[in-house]
Amino acid sequence: MIRIIVVDDHALVRSGLRAVLAAQPGLQVVGEAAHGQELLDRLPTTPADVVLLDLSMPVLDGVATAERLRVRFPGLAILVLSMLAHEHNVVQAFEAGANGYVLKNADTSEIVAALHAVAAGRRFLSTEIGLAMLHKVTSTRSGKPVGAITEPLTARELEVLQCIADGLTNGEIADKLFASKRTVETHRQNIIAKTQTKNTAALIKFAAQNGLLKPSPAA
Numbered sequence: 001m002i003r004i005i006v007v008d009d010h011a012l013v014r015s016g017l018r019a020v021l022a023a024q025p026g027l028q029v030v031g032e033a034a035h036g037q038e039l040l041d042r043l044p045t046t047p048a049d050v051v052l053l054d055l056s057m058p059v060l061d062g063v064a065t066a067e068r069l070r071v072r073f074p075g076l077a078i079l080v081l082s083m084l085a086h087e088h089n090v091v092q093a094f095e096a097g098a099n100g101y102v103l104k105n106a107d108t109s110e111i112v113a114a115l116h117a118v119a120a121g122r123r124f125l126s127t128e129i130g131l132a133m134l135h136k137v138t139s140t141r142s143g144k145p146v147g148a149i150t151e152p153l154t155a156r157e158l159e160v161l162q163c164i165a166d167g168l169t170n171g172e173i174a175d176k177l178f179a180s181k182r183t184v185e186t187h188r189q190n191i192i193a194k195t196q197t198k199n200t201a202a203l204i205k206f207a208a209q210n211g212l213l214k215p216s217p218a219a
Contacts, residue, residue, distance in 0.1 A: 004115065005031045007038075008054040009034045009035055014034075027115060031046040035061075036060030036065030039053075050115055051069065066098050070096070077121075078097060079118045080098045080101045082102075083190075090129055101129065106126055106128070151194055156187060159177060160187040161207055164200060
């Protein structure tokens with residue numbers, strides 16, 4: 001039986017993961033925490049085999065938590081479960097001590113496979129991230145121009161991009177799209193990563209030049 005602790009600052013995410021994993025044979029959720037420090041406080045009295053760890057959390061984020069786990073609990077496997085898909089976040093997580101990295105939009109079967117892999121001492125990388133990295137490598141070798149989109153923007157990311165171009169703040173975008181401000185911030189970070197731009201001004205210029213924005217209504 002693989003004992004798992006779920007670490008995410010959203011209670012709904014934790015309860016959802018607990019319910020999904022409870023239905024899987026060989027897996028047992030033995031605890032949960034809202035951030036890294038709460039996890040570190042609970043581990044001495046809650047033995048576990050794998051920590052299912054979010055990256056973006058208050059108090060102590062996923063990267064800092066992984067670094068501390070490697071020192072204090074070296075035998076504990078760490079599987080990152082995050083919305084952040086950029087290779088920078090993936091590399092940073094593995095360098096901090098993570099054994100695997102899966103996206104939150106992954107199928108249950110992939111998350112389960114990842115849990116079994118890291119619990120057995122193997123590394124695991126989300127299929128979507130692996131394919132994106134492969135695409136980037138092959139595109140670079142084929143002479144794809146610098147500044148091109150590394151992977152297509154999702155429909156939601158295009159909506160967020162349009163709102164950014166319209167001058168809305170993250171809070172205003174969240175209200176308009178009925179999403180949390182943190183979700184909008186994650187989308188914004190992924191958009192900048194995919195378009196390889198450095199700031200909002202460069203992002204809007206890039207989007208306009210590449211036809212990613214809706215045309216302004218005629219006066």
